[in-house]
Amino acid sequence: xxxxxxxxxxxxxxxxxxxxxxxxxxxxxxxxxxxxxxxxxxxxxxxxxxxxxxxxxxxxxxxxxxxxxxxxxxxxxxxxxxxxxxxxxxxxxxxxxxxxxxxxxxxxxxxxxxxxxxxxxxxxxxxxxxxxxxxxxxxxxxxxxxxxxxxxxxxxxxxxxxxxxxxxxxxxxxxxxxxxxxxxxxxxxxxxxxxxxxxxxxxxxxxxxxxxxxxxxxxxxxxxxxxxxxxxxxxxxxxxxxxxxxxxxxxxxxxxxxxxxxxxxxxxxxxxxxxxxxxxxxxxxxxxxxxxxxxxxxxxxxxxxxxxxxxxxxxxxxxxxxxxxxxxxxxxxxxxxxxxxxxxxxxx
Numbered sequence: 001x002x003x004x005x006x007x008x009x010x011x012x013x014x015x016x017x018x019x020x021x022x023x024x025x026x027x028x029x030x031x032x033x034x035x036x037x038x039x040x041x042x043x044x045x046x047x048x049x050x051x052x053x054x055x056x057x058x059x060x061x062x063x064x065x066x067x068x069x070x071x072x073x074x075x076x077x078x079x080x081x082x083x084x085x086x087x088x089x090x091x092x093x094x095x096x097x098x099x100x101x102x103x104x105x106x107x108x109x110x111x112x113x114x115x116x117x118x119x120x121x122x123x124x125x126x127x128x129x130x131x132x133x134x135x136x137x138x139x140x141x142x143x144x145x146x147x148x149x150x151x152x153x154x155x156x157x158x159x160x161x162x163x164x165x166x167x168x169x170x171x172x173x174x175x176x177x178x179x180x181x182x183x184x185x186x187x188x189x190x191x192x193x194x195x196x197x198x199x200x201x202x203x204x205x206x207x208x209x210x211x212x213x214x215x216x217x218x219x220x221x222x223x224x225x226x227x228x229x230x231x232x233x234x235x236x237x238x239x240x241x242x243x244x245x246x247x248x249x250x251x252x253x254x255x256x257x258x259x260x261x262x263x264x265x266x267x268x269x270x271x272x273x274x275x276x277x278x279x280x281x282x283x284x285x286x287x288x289x290x291x292x293x294x295x296x297x298x299x300x301x302x303x304x305x306x307x308x309x310x311x312x313x314x315x316x317x318x319x320x321x322x323x324x325x326x327x328x329x330x331x332x333x334x335x336x337x338x339x340x341x342x343x344x345x346x347x348x
Contacts, residue, residue, distance in 0.1 A: 003344065004076035005031040006069060006091060008044055010177045010205060011245040012082040012108060013037065015153040015337070019107075022341030030072060032065075034207070041072060062087060070094045078103045078344060081127075085110030089119070092126040107131040107150075107340055113140045114277045114285075131340055135331065136289045150343075154245070154252055156335030160234050162254030162325070165318050170199045172232050172255070173223065176242035177205045182216050184262040185242055191306045192240065193222050196313065201236060203229050203246075238313055243280050251283035251295055252332075254325040258312040259298045283328055290331060295324040 001024070007016050013034040020029070020037060028038075035043040042065065066087065073079060073095045079102060081088040092104050106127045112119040113136075120141055123130065130147035132138060141147045173193075175185040193200040202223035204213060213220075226232050233239060233250050239257035241247050250257045259281045279285050284294040297312045299305075 001027045001077045002075055003027050003029055004069070004073050004079045005029050005033050005040075005082070006080070006084075006088055007031075007033045007082040008084045008087060009082070010044065010207075012084070013044055014157065014245075015108065016082065018153060018156045018335075018337040019341055022338050022345075024345045027344070030076065031069060041068065066091050066094065070098060073099055073102060076102065078105065080344065081106045083108040085112075085119075089123065089126065093122070096126045103128045105129045105131060105340075105344065107336075108133055108153075109137060109147075113137060129343060131336070131343065133336055134286075135333070136286075150339040151334040151336035152332040153336045154249060155329070155332055156337040158230055158249065158252055160230075161252065161329065162234065162322060165322060166235060166237050166255075168235050168237055170201055170236040171196060171313075172201045172203055172236040172239040172241075172257075174203045174229065174239060174241040174246045176244065179216050180264065181242050181261075185260060185304070186217055186220075188260075188304060188306060188309070189240060190219075190222065192309050192313075195306065195310055199224060201226055201232055203227070203232055238316075238318075240309060240313075245282075247296070248282040251281075251325055251328055254322050256316050256318045256321045257296055258309060258316070259296060260304045260309065261298075261300050262304050263301065286328060286331060287324070290327075292324075292327075295321060295328065 005016065007013050016033055017037060031040060032042045033040045033044060069091055079095055081092055081104065089110055092106065095102060096104060104127045109130055109132055110119060110123060112123060117140065124141060124143045124146055131150045132147055133150065133152045135149055138147050138149055173189045175182045175189055200223050202220055202225050204225060204227055206227035229246060229249060233253045233255045236255060239250050239255050241250060241257050241259055243259055243261040247259050261280065277285060278288055279294060279298060281296060281298055284296065284298065287293065287295050299308050
């Protein structure tokens with residue numbers, strides 16, 4: 001079987017790596033994904049963008065890429081789309097129109113419940129199977145036979161969870177995986193390190209080259225450097241994290257942290273007016289859906305200051321955080337990789 005994969009995000013490829021362990025040996029991956037997982041047409045390291053403005057700038061390239069993926073779909077038995085609705089949803093529509101009999105699976109669905117619920121009928125029409133990693137997501141869809149909650153992939157990938165608070169004297173910093181995120185947060189994080197005076201561990205995405213690290217991060221001599229996010233989060237006492245999957249990882253592991261995010265002004269304005277949710281951290285969204293108070297603090301835009309970060313570091317209720325971490329793991333139930341692989345492995 002040939003499987004066309006479109007996974008443009010770093011987090012999606014981490015999930016794809018776990019999923020690949022359970023796919024039949026005769027399944028060949030083609031498309032867009034991390035080159036460590038096979039022979040993609042495009043490696044994700046060449047495609048990373050941040051926010052609405054950057055996407056607009058690269059629009060001609062992504063339109064060309066979209067058309068190339070449609071043509072490549074002619075060679076595939078099944079289509080697997082992962083996250084990134086801005087690219088994958090138009091792609092799904094084009095593939096379904098040109099190849100109506102090809103099965104399209106969407107794993108890690110567009111967050112239509114947060115953005116535009118009018119997209120849901122479009123998603124249902126363009127895709128054959130909707131594989132949700134959010135327990136509440138199925139409630140927003142009308143074609144219940146197409147969508148199922150498959151579990152959350154992080155519960156496959158995280159192997160150790162804290163049962164009690166750690167006292168290692170170490171602090172982790174995760175300024176994101178995109179250049180814009182890193183360059184905005186690193187100057188602030190460096191000042192925080194000077195104030196805390198604890199061992200500071202900087203977690204860097206493993207696919208970054210040394211040349212890129214030197215260019216984007218600047219002087220990081222005051223940090224201990226690692227690429228292993230899960231192991232580091234298990235050992236540190238606290239973390240300062242940009243938004244994204246890493247905030248959910250820390251919440252599940254049981255490491256107290258504060259979310260910090262600075263977007264471009266135009267991006268923030270657009271998002272604030274389009275997104276109809278109270279929080280941007282996934283763990284906080286889950287707790288909101290459960291009718292419970294948030295698990296961690298969110299500092300956005302001008303609120304991301306050294307003073308505010310230090311205040312949260314010094315005053316967070318770590319015992320309360322650990323209790324909520326255990327509630328979150330129960331809520332998400334189990335991992336998703338085996339379930340999704342079994343669905344792909346089935347003949348169509």
